[in-house]
Amino acid sequence: MLAQVLFSGLALGSIYGLVALGFALVFKATEVFNFAQGMFVVCGAYLAVTAISILHLPFGLTVLFIIGGAALLGVVVHALLIQPLSGRPMLSVIMVTLALSIILRALIEMIFGAQGRTLETPLPSGGFLFAGIRVSQLHLTAAITSWLCMAGFGAFFRYTSIGLLMRATANSHEAAMVSGVNVNRVNRMAWAIGTALAAVGGLFLGQLQIASVELESIGLLAVPAVVLGGLQSIPGAIIGGLLVGVIEQLAAAYISPKAADILIFAPLLLVLMVRPWGLFGQRELGRV
Numbered sequence: 001m002l003a004q005v006l007f008s009g010l011a012l013g014s015i016y017g018l019v020a021l022g023f024a025l026v027f028k029a030t031e032v033f034n035f036a037q038g039m040f041v042v043c044g045a046y047l048a049v050t051a052i053s054i055l056h057l058p059f060g061l062t063v064l065f066i067i068g069g070a071a072l073l074g075v076v077v078h079a080l081l082i083q084p085l086s087g088r089p090m091l092s093v094i095m096v097t098l099a100l101s102i103i104l105r106a107l108i109e110m111i112f113g114a115q116g117r118t119l120e121t122p123l124p125s126g127g128f129l130f131a132g133i134r135v136s137q138l139h140l141t142a143a144i145t146s147w148l149c150m151a152g153f154g155a156f157f158r159y160t161s162i163g164l165l166m167r168a169t170a171n172s173h174e175a176a177m178v179s180g181v182n183v184n185r186v187n188r189m190a191w192a193i194g195t196a197l198a199a200v201g202g203l204f205l206g207q208l209q210i211a212s213v214e215l216e217s218i219g220l221l222a223v224p225a226v227v228l229g230g231l232q233s234i235p236g237a238i239i240g241g242l243l244v245g246v247i248e249q250l251a252a253a254y255i256s257p258k259a260a261d262i263l264i265f266a267p268l269l270l271v272l273m274v275r276p277w278g279l280f281g282q283r284e285l286g287r288v
Helices: 002-030 037-054 059-085 090-112 137-159 161-171 173-178 183-208 215-219 222-229 234-254 259-274
Strands: 127-130 133-136
Touching: 002 037, 002 133, 002 137, 002 183, 002 222, 002 234, 037 059, 037 090, 037 183, 037 215, 037 222, 059 090, 059 183, 133 137, 137 161, 137 183, 137 234, 161 173, 161 183, 173 183, 183 215, 222 234, 222 259, 234 259
Parallel strands: none
Antiparallel strands: 127 133
16 A cells, blocks of 8 residues: 555656756746746646647647647746846746736636546556556656656756756856856746646646646645755755655545645745755855
């Protein structure tokens, strides 16, 4: 029983880690606490619904449609809403992301209706026994895909010239600008990647459950994942996602599904009070 729960928790946690990675990337690059990340997950699920059920695209083109559409959404959001607020107080930017989340939710319900949509893809949905554990092929596929995406992003971030520019910009906007880096272009790319990662998470969550606006609450579990791991730590966001997934499944199996929120957000409050830079983040020292 415990092994089964841990497997499910790690599989879901891998998806949360993917969404949290996008959240952390946006924050690290632009210092924007993006509360619309949960709705970007929903957008990914409904982009999948559009591609599969309405446009009847092959699955390969469906994946490209989801990633491309989500990346375009991220670019538009940054260009129209985030960049004009550069230098404004953080509260103003947070309110913009909250307003964006509400607008996206309303638009999706107007276009697709309030009822959720069943999302059917060619991804395997059966299961098999391994060492006495019932392994869901869909959970396993979601976990493997999430880790491949995270590994691919890590390689891109570390070994490509564009990734180097993104790291330089994240470390110091001022130094990057002095060096001739187009900071707005780099930040726009960060938003595109962060939104695309959330959308890929939405593809899997939409099939594991159902494509609906209620996925927003699941997508927002990226927030405690990132805060627990460390807002400035990309690996911390991934580990935080795994922790949230395991805690959620353990709570649901051994206590109550309602207890999951308590066991996730209570440690979040504790971390914010004791170690606000997160478990794997670096403390920022300032002179008073």
